[in-house]
Amino acid sequence: MTTAPAAAAEHAAGDSYLTHGKGIASWLFSLDHKRIGIMYLALIVFSLFLGGVFAMVVRFHLWDPSGGLVSNDAYNKMFTLHGAVMIFLFVIPGIPSALGNFVVPLMVGAKDVAFPRVNLLSFWLFVAGAVLFIATLVVGGLDTGWTLYPPYSLESSRGLGILLALTGVFLAGFSSILTGVNFIATIHKMRAPGQGWFDLPLFLWALYATGIIQIFATPVLGITVALGFLERVFHLGIFMPEYGGDPVLFQHFFWFYSHPAVYIMILPAMGIVSEVVAVFSRKPIFGYKFIAMSSIAIALIGFFVWGHHMFVSGQSKWANIIFSFLTLLVAIPSAIKTFNWLATLYKGHIILKTPMLFVLSFFAIFGVGGLTGLFLGTLATDIPLHDTYFVVAHFHFVMVGAVMIAFLAGLFYWWPKMTGRMYDERLGTASAILIFLGFNVTFIPQFLAGTMGMPRRYATYAEQFVGLNRVSTVGAVLLAAGLGVALWAFVASLRHGARAPANPWGAATLEWATSSPPPHDNFAVAPRGVPPYDYTGLTHASDEAGWIPVRPEGAR
Amino acid sequence: MIRLPDLLAGSLIAAGPGYMPERASSVAEGVDQVFALLFWMSAFFLVVIIGLTVLFVIRYRARASRPGPEASPDHSTKLEIFWTAIPLLLVFVIFAASTKVYLAMTELEPGANPQRVQVTARKWSWWFDHAGGKGSKELHVLVGRPVELVLASTDVVHSLYVPQFRLKQDAVPGRFTRMVFTPTVPGTYPILCTEYCGTNHSTMSAVAVVHPDQASFDAWAAEGKGGEESLLQVGVRVFEEKGCSACHSVDGSPGVGPSIKGIWGKDEKLTDGKIAKVDENYIRESIVTPGAKIVAGFDDMMPPVPLDDREIQGIVAYIQSLKEGP
Numbered sequence: 001m002t003t004a005p006a007a008a009a010e011h012a013a014g015d016s017y018l019t020h021g022k023g024i025a026s027w028l029f030s031l032d033h034k035r036i037g038i039m040y041l042a043l044i045v046f047s048l049f050l051g052g053v054f055a056m057v058v059r060f061h062l063w064d065p066s067g068g069l070v071s072n073d074a075y076n077k078m079f080t081l082h083g084a085v086m087i088f089l090f091v092i093p094g095i096p097s098a099l100g101n102f103v104v105p106l107m108v109g110a111k112d113v114a115f116p117r118v119n120l121l122s123f124w125l126f127v128a129g130a131v132l133f134i135a136t137l138v139v140g141g142l143d144t145g146w147t148l149y150p151p152y153s154l155e156s157s158r159g160l161g162i163l164l165a166l167t168g169v170f171l172a173g174f175s176s177i178l179t180g181v182n183f184i185a186t187i188h189k190m191r192a193p194g195q196g197w198f199d200l201p202l203f204l205w206a207l208y209a210t211g212i213i214q215i216f217a218t219p220v221l222g223i224t225v226a227l228g229f230l231e232r233v234f235h236l237g238i239f240m241p242e243y244g245g246d247p248v249l250f251q252h253f254f255w256f257y258s259h260p261a262v263y264i265m266i267l268p269a270m271g272i273v274s275e276v277v278a279v280f281s282r283k284p285i286f287g288y289k290f291i292a293m294s295s296i297a298i299a300l301i302g303f304f305v306w307g308h309h310m311f312v313s314g315q316s317k318w319a320n321i322i323f324s325f326l327t328l329l330v331a332i333p334s335a336i337k338t339f340n341w342l343a344t345l346y347k348g349h350i351i352l353k354t355p356m357l358f359v360l361s362f363f364a365i366f367g368v369g370g371l372t373g374l375f376l377g378t379l380a381t382d383i384p385l386h387d388t389y390f391v392v393a394h395f396h397f398v399m400v401g402a403v404m405i406a407f408l409a410g411l412f413y414w415w416p417k418m419t420g421r422m423y424d425e426r427l428g429t430a431s432a433i434l435i436f437l438g439f440n441v442t443f444i445p446q447f448l449a450g451t452m453g454m455p456r457r458y459a460t461y462a463e464q465f466v467g468l469n470r471v472s473t474v475g476a477v478l479l480a481a482g483l484g485v486a487l488w489a490f491v492a493s494l495r496h497g498a499r500a501p502a503n504p505w506g507a508a509t510l511e512w513a514t515s516s517p518p519p520h521d522n523f524a525v526a527p528r529g530v531p532p533y534d535y536t537g538l539t540h541a542s543d544e545a546g547w548i549p550v551r552p553e554g555a556r
Numbered sequence: 557m558i559r560l561p562d563l564l565a566g567s568l569i570a571a572g573p574g575y576m577p578e579r580a581s582s583v584a585e586g587v588d589q590v591f592a593l594l595f596w597m598s599a600f601f602l603v604v605i606i607g608l609t610v611l612f613v614i615r616y617r618a619r620a621s622r623p624g625p626e627a628s629p630d631h632s633t634k635l636e637i638f639w640t641a642i643p644l645l646l647v648f649v650i651f652a653a654s655t656k657v658y659l660a661m662t663e664l665e666p667g668a669n670p671q672r673v674q675v676t677a678r679k680w681s682w683w684f685d686h687a688g689g690k691g692s693k694e695l696h697v698l699v700g701r702p703v704e705l706v707l708a709s710t711d712v713v714h715s716l717y718v719p720q721f722r723l724k725q726d727a728v729p730g731r732f733t734r735m736v737f738t739p740t741v742p743g744t745y746p747i748l749c750t751e752y753c754g755t756n757h758s759t760m761s762a763v764a765v766v767h768p769d770q771a772s773f774d775a776w777a778a779e780g781k782g783g784e785e786s787l788l789q790v791g792v793r794v795f796e797e798k799g800c801s802a803c804h805s806v807d808g809s810p811g812v813g814p815s816i817k818g819i820w821g822k823d824e825k826l827t828d829g830k831i832a833k834v835d836e837n838y839i840r841e842s843i844v845t846p847g848a849k850i851v852a853g854f855d856d857m858m859p860p861v862p863l864d865d866r867e868i869q870g871i872v873a874y875i876q877s878l879k880e881g882p
């Protein structure tokens with residue numbers, strides 16, 4: 001058997017996916033999952049920047065209790081667009097569409113995803129959705145909150161903005177469904193010879209679970225926003241009491257998607273953590289099957305907990321009690337994952353490179369995010385905490401803390417594979433530390449403010465909260481600085497980063513068995529499945545050559 | 557932040573984190589106990605997670621004296637069962653503690669005779685129609701006397717929140733929602749809106765005044781009374797003006813439709829055999845979509861009557877008065 005890495009190394013001298021095909025059209029209409037992944041990445045990083053700018057306006061406005069920077073209406077638009085852009089254009093698509101698109105086919109040793117054309121369609125639907133969000137800004141913005149609750153969101157005085165936003169969500173949702181379909185089909189049908197289900201990297205188990213949610217929950221979002229659109233235009237009487245509709249029905253529909261959507265966000269993040277923690281501990285992941293199955297469990301339980309967003313909506317108290325119990329159950333698979341990751345560190349050989357630093361900070365932040373979720377799933381404490389800053393802090397710990405930090409872990413981890421360049425470890429380390437500090441300084445005060453009774457979505461607030469808000473704003477500046485350093489690390493890497501070897505981290509999953517960056521067809525020789533976390537067959541040759549197989553003709 | 561005296565008193569659960577607002581309702585203490593339970597449980601697990609992470613990184617980090625990982629198993633079914641069972645057990649503990657408190661938050665003691673207040677939320681203010689007929693921008697209640705708030709909204713979804721009571725309830729247009737509590741400490745507390753409702757959401761506030769004794773409450777109720785139409789007066793007027801009395805008697809005698817005397821709180825038998833309790837939402841539905849529930853023995857012949865929220869609240873008050881006296 002010819003070894004894949006050796007053949008790939010020869011290959012690397014010539015063609016790579018980056019040089020295969022020239023000109024802008026060869027990118028925009030590429031069917032190559034890697035190029036599509038890179039295009040997603042560019043859009044998603046731009047969305048993060050845009051959402052971040054809105055966030056900074058929000059934080060500086062709240063420096064002063066009477067609202068120092070903009071009018072109440074402008075503030076309401078800022079927090080709405082911050083939420084909508086971050087959720088629909090960054091957190092939900094971030095890991096699956098950008099990083100997932102790049103690595104899923106590589107991890108199963110395939111040439112591409114199962115449906116490359118559908119993949120390109122998915123990308124362009126996403127672009128169309130994003131353009132409509134930008135158009136919403138142009139026609140005067142939107143002040144409904146990202147949750148789009150009627151009657152407020154569908155009042156007859158509203159202009160074009162709400163219709164553009166609903167259409168944007170609809171298109172972005174379709175993009176998400178198609179990505180899910182593609183990943184599930186790819187994982188089912190295109191695995192390398194010899195790669196059984198339990199030889200899949202855990203990132204793929206996570207994306208598989210994510211795909212289940214994308215396929216079954218996202219259509220409900222599509223139907224909901226379509227009904228909202230029709231209600232606004234034709235007054236069908238579905239959500240608006242003045243036409244005989246029920247606004248609480250919208251909340252049910254919306255959260256039937258939007259709660260599982262939280263798991264669309266967090267499961268891929270957990271997948272990245274599982275990859276990185278094993279590679280940088282130089283040990284097989286602990287409890288592989290339990291981690292894999294807990295992803296599926298979270299996806300399934302996640303369908304039955306949406307009612308916890310509606311504990312004070314007036315729904316039946318018995319429904320509340322059942323939803324509360326089901327919500328608390330999510331703690332169990334989350335705890336299983338956390339303890340298995342910690343057990344992976346035990347007796348390992350822990351290498352503190354940038355991806356691992358992000359993952360270690362993930363443990364603390366996801367810990368806080370998950371545990372504070374208990375306060376909100378528990379009825380007695382949710383009633384006072386509902387719609388206060390406690391909730392804001394909680395979901396930022398999960399969505400920003402955990403998901404964005406895992407996204408960065410994944411980006412630093414796969415960056416050499418994607419670009420063929422190494423980044424500067426000092427810059428990476430500095431960004432990981434700054435982001436961790438900035439994040440905590442921003443959001444820990446918000447837990448306190450919420451517990452003390454500060455409601456969310458307030459353009460002005462009581463004097464008693466001024467100190468906490470100012471600390472939070474200072475934290476946001478630190479967090480932005482940390483993200484700036486990360487961006488600096490990536491730009492510097494593109495300009496003068498050292499050439500990346502095929503396998504710089506000593507990982508055993510298949511994407512590292514081909515050159516960095518991979519050739520257009522991914523592998524010079526179709527690889528066979530290997531145990532994804534068995535590092536015994538690899539040895540560190542040098543920083544330039546990376547990790548190479550111990551026995552070139554061996555089993556690997 | 558932790559209250560030392562509480563800690564010394566021997567109970568972590570009683571201690572809590574110490575930054576909660578003061579407690580001014582009968583359910584606040586129960587809520588704070590569940591909060592404290594979750595707080596200490598979370599603190600424990602966070603110390604375990606962060607502690608083990610730091611410990612393992614220090615002990616097992618790659619360095620000259622540590623060339624590689626040590627042999628250790630890559631799975632352990634016993635451990636997995638252990639850390640599945642412990643959280644499962646805790647879930648049951650949390651759920652039990654929470655549900656007990658929650659039920660107390662949604663129900664008054666059996667036989668309680670609450671002061672009923674109709675609350676109307678609108679952009680961007682609150683209005684409280686008190687049982688005695690007095691309307692006010694402030695909520696006035698009496699210490700120790702149970703209160704039942706019936707919330708309505710005339711425009712979008714709002715939410716009534718009093719941090720010191722540990723209670724919150726959405727006001728939803730097109731239906732009535734309910735919140736019950738017993739105030740325990742005299743004083744004045746902020747009422748905040750916690751469901752985003754537009755431009756002045758953050759200033760949509762009012763106050764809840766808890767009177768220390770009946771005399772103080774009565775003095776407030778008497779002052780300026782009679783200035784405007786009370787809800788009951790609205791109901792009596794609308795009942796005549798809209799011609800309701802042509803079919804619905806107020807003395808219990810049968811007409812084309814059921815009499816409204818004595819029906820408040822009653823379980824009505826319907827033509828389809830189901831039972832419906834006469835409450836605010838039943839009355840609203842019977843006015844807005846009369847065909848939805850037909851009382852057994854009557855025909856589906858009433859036309860929908862488009863009343864506004866205040867008129868519906870008035871009819872509710874009128875029907876209540878025919879059961880309980882004004």
